[in-house]
Amino acid sequence: MRYGYYPGCSLTGTARPYEVSTKAIAGPLGLTFEEVEDWNCCGATEYMSLNKTAAYALVARNLALAAGEDKPKDLVAPCSLCYLNLRKTNHYMAKYKSLGKMTNQALAAGGLHYTPGSLNVRHLIDVIVNDVGYEALGARVTRPLTGLRVAPYYGCLLVRPDLNGGSFDDTEYPTHLDRLMETLGAEVVDFPLKTHCCGGHMTQISAETAYELIRRLLHNAAEYRADLLVTLCPMCQFNLDAYQTQVNRHLGTDFHLPILYFTQMIGLAMGMEPKALAIGQEIVSAASVLRKIGTAVEVEEAPQTRRKRDDKSLPMPRIREG
Amino acid sequence: MTEKVGVYICHCGTNIAGPVDVEEVARWAKENLDGVVLARDYRFMCSSLGQELIQEDIKNEGLTRVVVAACSPHLHEKTFRTACSKIGLNPYLTQMASIREQVSWVTEDRAAATHKAKMMVAGAVRRVQLQEELQPTEVPVNPNTLVVGGGIAGIQAALELADAGHKVFMVEREPSIGGHMAQFDKTFPTLDCAACILTPKMSDVGLHENIELLSYAEVDSLSGFVGNFDVRVRKKARYIDEDACTGCGICIEKCPKKVVDEVFEAGLGYRKAVYRPFPQAIPKFPVIDRDTCIYFERGTCKACEKFCPTEAIDFEQTDTYLDLNVGNVIMATGYDLFDCGKIPQYGYGRLANVFTSLEFERLCNAAGPTEGHILLRDGVTEPKSVGIIHCVGSRDKQHHAYCSAVCCMSALKFGHLVMEKTGAEVYSFYIDMRPLHKNYEEFYDRLLQEGMHFIRGRVAEVTDAARLPGEDGKLIIQAEDTLIGKQRRIPVDMVILLGALQPRFDAKETGLKFGVSAGLDGWFTERHPKLDPVATMTDGVFIAGTCQGPKDIPDSVAQGAAAAARVQGMISKGTVLIEPIVATIEEARCSGCRICNTLCPFNAIEYLEDKAVSYINPALCKGCGTCVAACPAQAISGAHFTNDQIFAEMEGLLYDVIGSNGATVKSPQPALEPA
């Protein structure tokens, strides 16, 4: 399966482990990623703060370069922020006609053009859970991650904004990453703040605000006895990982929670060596945690199906599907 | 014979006279249009004086046709037709030209507006001279009435008709009547016990000699027309012989299969596979739920049969069908509650102590799963603090844009009950407080005095992730207190979600069955939102209660009574007039192709096998004209909309192209020569 691939600036630097692990698992999973030729920065949140049309044009250049008769129709971004910017530009250029027109006028000055909607912008996890599928993935697991309590952390921009129902997962209570980790054999820790904000670039602008947001997430995951958090966004990984010591120092906490990418977890479960997945480059070391893989798991009591005679509790609501 | 046409141009104050030179139009009509013997302009034609003007002219000048150029026929066609018929001129010899809605309200340039008005008058004048006298048909009204839905609105309607001496068939989908009101604990603002005020009416329905209660039944199909409907009702099998059953309840006691009661107990309590929804159920007969009964599942058990003292259990029972004839139908099918799981950030279904309003009613209700004690999901602990969240699914473009009308009052009611029964702190999170009706504002004041806390802010999320001291083990409601301008987190033990009222899940299909349309929201459409809230566009079918839109109990009762009064009126009159604007098929020209049969939106056309031609039932026909246009043999003509009349009107509209030459006014001709 062929996909256009937009790595984004962080995959070459702060999120190098994400790039390495993605490339490592792509082959075995049958995914071919064709990097967009000469792609430019998506602008993150900064470009849009001081520019409007130029910000959309900045992103649209990538869309224009990625689109073409002989090119794959799906453009995959592993970084949630790049994913959002590409997806939003794609959507807004179609929805807001004058914006679309102006952006194309700007592109034309550079000899480019993009017809909004001609590409499907997708996040890497979307491709893995929907195109490869849980079953196929499960079949490739040779070293199940039993013994690991994993807190799947989605962050914001994978699932929000909804953009007219185009969201990959539920905007408030997503479950795809949970299910993915389960497929890999890990014990999934469903912590309530799994899609709350990591603070984004606030670490640079108002560190106090950001530290508190980071602290909340780590605290909640730790409360639920997670061994590590798994992410799918370079910004989230950076904030939770690189700033963990800062948070400990400034807020008097004592967190030691490694933060790994979901692609690294997939690689581990498929039997790959940690080094091949760039594990070891994280600031909060994952070594101790990885030793837990394959260790004995406490067998939990099977849930009671019959109500005890003196059980006065009221039944929980039946949640309807769809 | 040439007709004598009187033309009247209305000023409508300045509505028409502003943009249109009405005097000029009148002058022009008199001078240029064939057949016009007089033309007047007048300030308000619809006034008594205006109508008298027409009547005087008919009397004194011998007018044989009348054209009124004024507002839309929707408003005053009836007025002018009646005025003419009172003085002896057949009402169908009048025609209105809508020079307000179609000219003065939409044309800015005065010259253009005046010109267009003239053309429209020309069209009306040409047309009216080809119009014919028509007489409405009188059909008898069957005095029986069908009431669909046994909630409070349906019950009210049924009792009023039955007390007036008329027969009522009440069809109710559930095993018992009572509707949602039967689930409530207390009602606002009086804090009357819901069951105490409802059950006497339910008993009346059950005992009334004029009401035939068909419970655990649904309407399968409806056909016919006002005064004369044929209804097929499907009575679902109870598997209990109603003639033998004494209602003793031993079967329920002995039944070993316990399941969650999703309907009456709102998923909070249990019932058996054979059950009565609640103790005061009317009728008293239980029902065996086929989907959960062990016998139907595996062929074993039959405990109920073993213990029944009167041999009333009958597993061989099948659904039965009844065919009824009624004159009118009152639909009172009620509402469903919004699925709060659609707003995941409120935690419903995930966080144990988040409840919906209906679930909370069951908690409070003495006959409910906790015998009236307000307890947390563990069934043991009393809450010390409760948060009540307004507008869950209402006033929300992502779910329902409308306001559900009753939730603010429910919040006050719940607050009172919580404080009374548990002494807990109560916090209400609202966007606006809407205590709109009699004694409602006073009830709000009462709750303020009782110490309920009100925070103006739509809740952002309900979470169990503690952050600040005092939050551990609690549900934290996070919202912006907009009147202070700060984000606040309020830890509580229990959260009540005031979910939206929404149309029944099958409202659309039900509506189709009865010929009642639903709006974009899904609520049934009334004939006029201000002036006719219980009638629908289908004569003889009325709506009452929440199926028309969210409302409280007093309004539901009022609508039930209003619908009953309308039906009563028709029954007393004994007959109903069917408008004569219908289509007829000329048998000689009909080839029996039957294209018209399937096109008719009112199912008014049937095929007569013996004659091999189609026939239009004039009572069902609404004169829409679809078949007239579709017939390949031009065998169908629509009364009051014949081809000649339509072409004449068009010629009038094209006056400045055709002029008065080349297109002369035709006197009424016989039908076109056969091809």
Place this chain on the structure above:
Amino acid sequence: MSRSLGNKDDAFLNEVIEATPGGEALVTCLQCGTCGGSCPSGPDMDHTPRQLFQMINAGMRQEVLQSNAPWYCVTCYYCMTRCPKQIPITDLMYTLKRMAVRAKLYDDSDAPDWSSSFIGFVESYGRSFEFGLATRYHLTHSPLRKVGVGPMGLEMIVKDRMPLRPERIKGIDQLRTILDTAKSLEGV
């Protein structure tokens, strides 16, 4: 949906609406407070998003553009996703940032400077350059308070996650042409 643009008080409101895709929805704001209630950095803002919208309605241009709220926005999109009137709140925050900088009204320079530094690198190389950005920005904005950043940066370099040289794209001129055209089309 047509709105009359005659009212003088509405000038600021109209400007904000026109500068934001989908901004017309702003006039339907119920002042319900879901945005302010959801915002992770809400407690640190001098005005909640909801308050800003009412202030925009009241034509309080100065106070709104001087507010720190848009700069504290973490673009988590909770507000926009949950708003019952589907107002594009996050996009409005972006608009206010742009307007504040152009009007030179926002006092605290940190956040705008961070953005403009970032943009500087993107427009020079076509890609962002973390190391350069962090060094330049932190050294010129209260460096003494940023003591922790140094060691953290060093760690990142040691772990091979911080390239020390920027990468320039081949089509940098093409990109610049596109961006300049876009800016001039907008009249900025």
